[in-house]
Amino acid sequence: MPTPPHPLIHRFFNAYCKFFNSDLESAIIAKRNFAIINVFRVALATLLSGSIKNNNKLLNTINALENVIDIERELYSEINIYKCIGGYRNTIKEIFDEIDKCVVHFLDAYEFLYEVYNEDEEDRKFQDILVEFNNALSHIMTALQNQEDDTIKIPNISKAKTHLYRGSLDSYKEVIIKNKSIVMANTQKITRLGNKTFKEYYIDLRKYEASHIGRTEKQNEEIINRYRKLAWSLVN
Amino acid sequence: METGQETIEVGINRLDDFDARNMKSIKNAKLSGDVVRLSRTGKGNAAENRDEIPTKQRKAINEFYKSLQDVLA
Numbered sequence: 001m002p003t004p005p006h007p008l009i010h011r012f013f014n015a016y017c018k019f020f021n022s023d024l025e026s027a028i029i030a031k032r033n034f035a036i037i038n039v040f041r042v043a044l045a046t047l048l049s050g051s052i053k054n055n056n057k058l059l060n061t062i063n064a065l066e067n068v069i070d071i072e073r074e075l076y077s078e079i080n081i082y083k084c085i086g087g088y089r090n091t092i093k094e095i096f097d098e099i100d101k102c103v104v105h106f107l108d109a110y111e112f113l114y115e116v117y118n119e120d121e122e123d124r125k126f127q128d129i130l131v132e133f134n135n136a137l138s139h140i141m142t143a144l145q146n147q148e149d150d151t152i153k154i155p156n157i158s159k160a161k162t163h164l165y166r167g168s169l170d171s172y173k174e175v176i177i178k179n180k181s182i183v184m185a186n187t188q189k190i191t192r193l194g195n196k197t198f199k200e201y202y203i204d205l206r207k208y209e210a211s212h213i214g215r216t217e218k219q220n221e222e223i224i225n226r227y228r229k230l231a232w233s234l235v236n
Numbered sequence: 237m238e239t240g241q242e243t244i245e246v247g248i249n250r251l252d253d254f255d256a257r258n259m260k261s262i263k264n265a266k267l268s269g270d271v272v273r274l275s276r277t278g279k280g281n282a283a284e285n286r287d288e289i290p291t292k293q294r295k296a297i298n299e300f301y302k303s304l305q306d307v308l309a
Contacts, residue, residue, distance in 0.1 A: 026286075027283040030286060031283065031284045031285060031286035031287070032283035032286060033289070034286070035267055035271070035297055036297070042256075042261075042265050042304060043300075043304075045259065046307060048256070049255050051257060052307055052308075058307055060306065061303040063303075064296070067296045068293065068297050071296050107254075107259070108254075111259045111260065111262075114260060115260055118260065122270070123264050123266050123268070123269025124270050124271075125271045125272070127271050127272065127273050128274050130271075174275065
C-alpha cells in the first residue's frame with residue numbers, strides 16, 4: 001500500500017474548499033485561475049510523497065498555499081455554498097484509501113506529458129489536464145461536504161476517479177498525438193510492444209479501449225497502462 | 237491480441253515509491269510558465285485561463301513555490 005497522505009492534507013482540502021467557493025463565482029466571468037489549480041496539483045503531489053517528512057517546511061508550504069487562497073477569497077467572496085470548517089479527517093482517509101492509486105496515476109501521467117512538452121526546461125502547464133484535476137478535486141470536496149450521506153458521497157468519489165482516469169488517459173494520448181508521424185511511418189517491430197509495429201499496437205489498443213472502456217477499474221487501468229506503454233516507447 | 241492480463245513492462249506500478257522530488261513538473265514549477273491548451277480540446281470546458289493575476293497574488297504564488305523548493309531540497 002502507498003504511504004498515506006500527510007496529515008496536513010486536511011488543510012489542503014480546507015484551502016480547496018475556499019477556492020471552490022471563489023471559483024464558482026469567478027471561473028466564467030473572470031476566467032479560471034489555472035495558476036492556482038497548478039499550485040494545488042503541486043501541493044497534493046508533495047503531500048503524497050512518503051519521502052518528504054520535514055513537517056515544519058511542509059507547514060510553511062501549506063501556509064503559503066492558504067495565503068494564495070485567502071487573496072483569491074478577497075477578490076471573489078460572494079459565494080459560500082460550502083462551509084470550510086474542516087472536520088474531514090476520517091473521510092479523507094476513507095476517500096484516499098479508495099482513490100490513491102488514481103491520484104498517483106494522474107500525477108504520473110501529467111509528469112510524463114510535462115517532460116515531453118518541456119524538454120527545453122520551460123514550465124508549460126496543461127489547461128485541459130488541469131481541468132480534469134480540478135473536476136476531481138471538486139467531486140472529492142462534494143464527498144467531504146456530504147460525508148454523512150453515502151448517496152452523495154459514494155457517487156462523487158466515483159466521479160473523482162473518472163476525472164483522474166480521463167486526465168491520465170488524455171496525457172498519454174497527447175504524447176501519442178505529438179508523435180503520430182512515428183506511429184504512421186515506422187515499420188519496425190518493437191520488442192516491448194509484443195513485437196508489433198507502433199501502428200499495429202496502436203490499432204489493437206484502440207480496439208481494446210473501445211471494447212473495454214468504462215467497464216471495470218482493472219480494465220480502465222489496463223487501458224491507461226497500454227497507452228503509457230505506447231507513449232513511453234515513442235519517446236524512448 | 238493481448239489478453240489484458242499481461243505484465244506491465246513499462247509503467248507506473250510504483251505507488252510504493254511515489255516521490256515528488258523526482259518530478260520535473262514539481263521541481264520546475266513556477267508561476268511564470270505558460271498555460272497551454274492541447275489538441276484534445278472541445279470537451280465543453282468553457283472556462284478560459286485567467287492570464288492577469290494581481291501583483292499581490294503573484295507574490296503569494298511565488299512565495300508558495302519558494303517554500304516548495306525548501307521542502308524538496
